[in-house]
Amino acid sequence: MNNILKTAIFALLAGAAMTVTASACERTLRSSDTHPDGYPTVEAVKAMGKMLEEKTGGKLCIEVFFGAQLGEEKDSIEQTQFGVIDMDRVSLGPFNNIVPETQIPSLPYIFRSVEHMHHVMDGPIGQEILDAFQPHDLVGLAFYDGGSRSFYNSQRPITSMDDLKGMKFRVMQSDMFVDMVSALGANATPMPYGEVYSAIQTGVIDGAENNWPSYDTSGHYEVAKYYTLDQHLIVPEVLVMSKKTWDSLTPEEQQAVRDSARASVPVMRDLWDKQEAESEAKIEASGVKVVKDIDKTPFIEAMKPVYDKYVTSDKLKDMVKRIQATE
Numbered sequence: 001m002n003n004i005l006k007t008a009i010f011a012l013l014a015g016a017a018m019t020v021t022a023s024a025c026e027r028t029l030r031s032s033d034t035h036p037d038g039y040p041t042v043e044a045v046k047a048m049g050k051m052l053e054e055k056t057g058g059k060l061c062i063e064v065f066f067g068a069q070l071g072e073e074k075d076s077i078e079q080t081q082f083g084v085i086d087m088d089r090v091s092l093g094p095f096n097n098i099v100p101e102t103q104i105p106s107l108p109y110i111f112r113s114v115e116h117m118h119h120v121m122d123g124p125i126g127q128e129i130l131d132a133f134q135p136h137d138l139v140g141l142a143f144y145d146g147g148s149r150s151f152y153n154s155q156r157p158i159t160s161m162d163d164l165k166g167m168k169f170r171v172m173q174s175d176m177f178v179d180m181v182s183a184l185g186a187n188a189t190p191m192p193y194g195e196v197y198s199a200i201q202t203g204v205i206d207g208a209e210n211n212w213p214s215y216d217t218s219g220h221y222e223v224a225k226y227y228t229l230d231q232h233l234i235v236p237e238v239l240v241m242s243k244k245t246w247d248s249l250t251p252e253e254q255q256a257v258r259d260s261a262r263a264s265v266p267v268m269r270d271l272w273d274k275q276e277a278e279s280e281a282k283i284e285a286s287g288v289k290v291v292k293d294i295d296k297t298p299f300i301e302a303m304k305p306v307y308d309k310y311v312t313s314d315k316l317k318d319m320v321k322r323i324q325a326t327e
Helices: 003-021 040-055 073-082 114-121 124-131 175-183 193-201 212-217 243-247 251-285 297-301 304-310 314-325
Strands: 027-033 060-065 087-091 138-144 149-153 168-171 187-190 207-210 226-233 237-242 289-291
Touching: 027 040, 027 073, 040 060, 040 087, 040 138, 040 237, 040 251, 060 251, 073 087, 073 237, 114 124, 124 138, 124 314, 138 243, 138 251, 168 175, 168 193, 175 187, 175 226, 175 304, 193 207, 207 226, 212 251, 237 243, 237 251
Parallel strands: 027 060, 027 087, 168 187, 168 207, 226 289
Antiparallel strands: 087 237, 138 237, 149 207, 149 226
């Protein structure tokens, strides 16, 4: 589909959203999400919309287009930069080549735990990364959770790096993630998410890596019965607004957007924690062998060449140090 046609379709969808909700609000902001309806990020933006409507006395509302209705993440990012889409909820990964600062929280083992990630992203470092979106026609509003990603496979329990040697793992289509798996002694196979189940089932790959809810809802646990909580990636998700849309708002409306976005974060985290707990219980009850007690130190030490390759400027090196120093 060419860009002109895509833009036209997005504009039509956006116009439809305004028509549906115009009677309730003076202006409806169009927000995109690749996740399905009911997913924690989708519900968090809906909650933000309710708070925004209340704060602005009905002047501003939000319509969430879930399930990639407005395009996959690469397309939705471009449309948000152009102002066709007003808001976008995206993983930080797709921004790595656009906003250099987003590479740092995407690094393997940069966060010691989900709690550590919260402390970093809720503080001055997180705000610094949000501010870095502005020169790219976007306004960073808030960070959501994407869970911690761990390895699972069909062959054997992974209790050390030696168990990874020679195994083939699907990774997201990212050079950094390919290099991460290679540094651990395994073979990385970039592959679209929808192809993973059959690839494991037929032996094209041995496994993949993801969080509890994705491992559950994808059905991957049915064909990959070994799951190891190494938590190599704890990559946040981000909610951004088009700079074009932002500049069209009054200072009071901009503040209401920022306040509502921040207030939606605990809503999202609460929903995420519940979904994660449900998925974990379901998987453990299914008979999957879960390895929870693992020494991460050798895994972390193996990431030095990855950091050397991607953390090149003094600014990024300083950010890594500050994150590691955060309690």
